[in-house]
Amino acid sequence: MSDETYQQQLAQEAELWGSESERMAEVVPPEWTHHRHLRHNVIVHGPEIERLLRLVKPGMTALELGCASGWLTLALAQQGADATGMDLAEKSLAVARAYYEKVQPSVKGRVTYVAADFNRLELPAATYDLIVVKAVLHHLVNLPSVVQELRKALKPGGLLWIDDTNGDEAPLSVLIAGALCLVLPTHTRYRDKLRALWKFGLRAPGRVKASIEAEGLSPFEGAGREHDWLKLIDDHFTIERRVSQPGITGYVSAQLKLPDALAIPFLKALRALELLLVRLRLVRSTGVVLYAR
Numbered sequence: 203m204s205d206e207t208y209q210q211q212l213a214q215e216a217e218l219w220g221s222e223s224e225r226m227a228e229v230v231p232p233e234w235t236h237h238r239h240l241r242h243n244v245i246v247h248g249p250e251i252e253r254l255l256r257l258v259k260p261g262m263t264a265l266e267l268g269c270a271s272g273w274l275t276l277a278l279a280q281q282g283a284d285a286t287g288m289d290l291a292e293k294s295l296a297v298a299r300a301y302y303e304k305v306q307p308s309v310k311g312r313v314t315y316v317a318a319d320f321n322r323l324e325l326p327a328a329t330y331d332l333i334v335v336k337a338v339l340h341h342l343v344n345l346p347s348v349v350q351e352l353r354k355a356l357k358p359g360g361l362l363w364i365d366d367t368n369g370d371e372a373p374l375s376v377l378i379a380g381a382l383c384l385v386l387p388t389h390t391r392y393r394d395k396l397r398a399l400w401k402f403g404l405r406a407p408g409r410v411k412a413s414i415e416a417e418g419l420s421p422f423e424g425a426g427r428e429h430d431w432l433k434l435i436d437d438h439f440t441i442e443r444r445v446s447q448p449g450i451t452g453y454v455s456a457q458l459k460l461p462d463a464l465a466i467p468f469l470k471a472l473r474a475l476e477l478l479l480v481r482l483r484l485v486r487s488t489g490v491v492l493y494a495r
């Protein structure tokens with residue numbers, strides 16, 4: 203990719219996520235006490251985020267890569283950390299800074315927000331007790347050097363926490379997620395779903411797969427899938443804990459058009475079933491949370 207194309211795509215990436223941060227901040231304040239009630243957090247990410255936050259001790263130095271509107275960086279500081287949030291999107295950082303300014307007097311630790319392109323990341327050596335990277339690695343084209351920077355920047359014994367997707371969605375996961383979204387009430391009308399099924403026929407699973415992997419949304423979506431970040435982390439760190447996330451449930455949760463009172467019990471049951479299928483190795487989970495040192 204030429205440098206000009208890369209810069210254009212990077213600008214698109216920043217615009218996409220910056221606008222998303224602005225939109226989300228209108229709906230829900232960028233703070234974990236509010237974000238924890240969002241459906242994707244209740245169903246998929248919440249338990250491991252809570253676990254992470256319990257590990258943060260006052261005075262720790264923490265870095266979050268891909269902080270977007272800053273809700274997680276702020277949560278680290280609320281636990282007493284001296285936290286730095288980095289992101290490409292200036293619009294996201296503006297949302298994060300404005301919110302931090304508002305709540306700063308009640309925050310135990312400190313927050314600094316810094317703009318950076320992680321594909322050209324340079325971090326100071328042995329600086330952080332904790333590095334957090336959520337839903338970012340699969341957007342990066344220069345993963346081997348990013349992982350080396352993370353290794354360099356983490357203090358000896360420090361914790362690296364990652365929540366991301368790894369690898370392609372397996373055909374069975376795609377079929378289950380597609381079938382559930384076909385029969386359940388989703389944000390797409392039944393008439394349109396049937397039309398799409400008629401139009402795409404045997405190519406329909408491919409469309410669902412692309413949708414699960416969020417292709418088309420960001421110019422770099424899935425760029426990092428080629429690199430197998432899990433292997434890179436395994437090569438450079440000691441993995442202490444690895445948790446599978448329910449990818450099918452996560453996808454259905456985002457599509458489902460039902461009030462939370464109905465959706466949440468259904469999704470919790472689906473999550474339990476999916477994690478059982480993962481444990482029985484009938485379905486492969488691409489969602490992973492890692493704790494590594």
Ligand SMILES: C[S@@+](CC[C@H](N)C(=O)[O-])C[C@H]1O[C@@H](n2cnc3c(N)ncnc32)[C@H](O)[C@@H]1O
Nearest residue numbers: 219268270289290291318319320321336337341
């Ligand atoms: C899927 S969002 C995740 C945001 C946040 N971590 C979360 O889970 O809510 C990906 C974030 O990574 C940032 N990002 C993507 N590519 C980047 C790059 N090359 N350098 C720095 N940040 C990048 C985006 O601006 C966006 O905020």
